[in-house]
Amino acid sequence: MFASRSAVLRRPCARLMSSAAPSSYKLVVIGGGAGGLAVASTLSERLGRGAVAVVEPSDVHYQQPLFTFVGAGLKPLADARRPMADVMPPDATWVRSAAAAVDPAANAVTLADGSRLAYDYLVVAAGIQLDFGAVRGLPEALGKNGVASNYSPAHVQQTFEFLQRLRHGNALFTMPATPIKCAGAPQKIAYLAEELLRERGVRDAVDIRYYSALGKIFGVDKYAAAMSRVAESRGVGVNLFQDLVAVDGPANTATFKQLGSGPDAGRTTTVSYEFLHVTPPMKPFDFLSSSPLANAAGFVDVHPHSLQHVRFPNVYSLGDCSSLPTSKTAAAAAAQSRVLKHNLLSQIEGSGAPAAEYDGYTSCPLVTAKHKLVLAEFSGYSGKPHETFFFNQANEHAFSYWLTADVLPEVYWKSMLKGTWCGPATIRKFANPTSSN
Numbered sequence: 001m002f003a004s005r006s007a008v009l010r011r012p013c014a015r016l017m018s019s020a021a022p023s024s025y026k027l028v029v030i031g032g033g034a035g036g037l038a039v040a041s042t043l044s045e046r047l048g049r050g051a052v053a054v055v056e057p058s059d060v061h062y063q064q065p066l067f068t069f070v071g072a073g074l075k076p077l078a079d080a081r082r083p084m085a086d087v088m089p090p091d092a093t094w095v096r097s098a099a100a101a102v103d104p105a106a107n108a109v110t111l112a113d114g115s116r117l118a119y120d121y122l123v124v125a126a127g128i129q130l131d132f133g134a135v136r137g138l139p140e141a142l143g144k145n146g147v148a149s150n151y152s153p154a155h156v157q158q159t160f161e162f163l164q165r166l167r168h169g170n171a172l173f174t175m176p177a178t179p180i181k182c183a184g185a186p187q188k189i190a191y192l193a194e195e196l197l198r199e200r201g202v203r204d205a206v207d208i209r210y211y212s213a214l215g216k217i218f219g220v221d222k223y224a225a226a227m228s229r230v231a232e233s234r235g236v237g238v239n240l241f242q243d244l245v246a247v248d249g250p251a252n253t254a255t256f257k258q259l260g261s262g263p264d265a266g267r268t269t270t271v272s273y274e275f276l277h278v279t280p281p282m283k284p285f286d287f288l289s290s291s292p293l294a295n296a297a298g299f300v301d302v303h304p305h306s307l308q309h310v311r312f313p314n315v316y317s318l319g320d321c322s323s324l325p326t327s328k329t330a331a332a333a334a335a336q337s338r339v340l341k342h343n344l345l346s347q348i349e350g351s352g353a354p355a356a357e358y359d360g361y362t363s364c365p366l367v368t369a370k371h372k373l374v375l376a377e378f379s380g381y382s383g384k385p386h387e388t389f390f391f392n393q394a395n396e397h398a399f400s401y402w403l404t405a406d407v408l409p410e411v412y413w414k415s416m417l418k419g420t421w422c423g424p425a426t427i428r429k430f431a432n433p434t435s436s437n
């Protein structure tokens with residue numbers, strides 16, 4: 001904490017709010033994640049120093065799309081981590097505090113210490129909360145005796161540690177019933193674990209099983225077919241409508257409840273494990289779900305095409321906390337950031353420019369082995385593929401792996417967080433002009 005605070009002070013342009021800082025801004029952005037910083041970078045440059053505040057309590061920023069690689073031992077956690085001070089836009093003011101409440105009728109955000117920030121415009125990019133506590137026994141079991149989760153920076157390295165020690169028994173990989181970020185991650189790590197166990201010569205002694213609370217292995221049929229083929233060829237057992245409801249750490253057992261409408265719905269099954277990778281249930285942060293900004297499910301209620309709030313026209317949202325009915329990924333946030341910035345700036349500047357429209361674009365790079373990846377790209381609104389390249393991206397490809405492992409992480413740091421990468425739409429015009437797939 002001390003180190004990164006001194007880093008802030010060393011940087012001539014990064015500004016941390018002091019007690020003398022203003023408590024009123026043209027624009028307040030809640031959240032210093034990928035979506036929040038992409039918006040704050042462009043808007044602070046455009047509106048000038050002192051006009052934009054970013055409310056963010058953490059002194060570290062994580063590039064979360066890298067977590068699967070970290071969990072499989074393919075990248076160090078350090079590659080996914082930067083001091084928040086280093087990624088904060090230089091013209092924005094970093095308000096290093098958590099948001100505790102939003103009062104959109106009064107155009108104000110209340111911070112954890114009770115102070116208030118007034119705004120003319122608000123962008124909510126708060127992300128989504130991991131809810132390990134929703135699974136009985138999980139908080140106590142996590143991080144011990146073979147239970148890990150790539151979703152938590154505190155536990156992602158344990159995935160690799162435990163997989164290196166695993167010699168026999170059941171390796172279970174779970175997917176919850178709630179909306180989650182990166183819906184492909186729960187199964188990607190199963191395939192990378194399979195490869196790792198093969199390399200270690202213990203594959204035949206381990207039964208690898210994927211348990212999903214959902215009724216399909218992937219939401220879009222084209223990629224669901226591809227992933228079913230991958231799972232089958234790799235000997236990964238797929239169990240659908242199975243929702244993890246309890247973990248008994250000392251006994252090394254996981255209990256699943258059968259969902260759906262079949263005759264066995266509601267029945268529970270207890271399975272022993274030597275290794276358990278958990279994708280926790282997720283939910284909106286409490287300060288949002290209890291605010292007037294929320295829809296019935298607790299997400300920020302924005303128009304699916306304009307990203308403007310349905311009741312408060314000076315409020316916008318993007319990313320995991322938004323109600324946008326598409327798959328929650330960094331690629332989606334990048335595409336959303338283009339639309340949000342265009343529409344917000346034309347509102348602020350009164351330019352009357354035609355509104356930009358978000359089409360539900362999202363992408364899920366489904367890594368299946370070292371140098372193999374299915375690059376799912378689709379619209380969550382139409383449910384149809386929307387691929388950037390001319391080849392069939394449902395096929396496992398070394399190019400797709402290289403792009404995801406080596407190119408996009410640099411794009412993320414050097415361009416997305418600086419507001420200049422807003423998704424691959426321009427590349428698609430050249431690389432797949434007919435958009436035939």
Ligand code: UQ1
Binds near residue numbers: 065
């Ligand atoms: C993307 O735009 C993006 O944002 C930086 C990611 O996050 C790291 C992605 O993982 C992907 C796949 C995209 C989409 C980009 C292309 C070129 C398909």
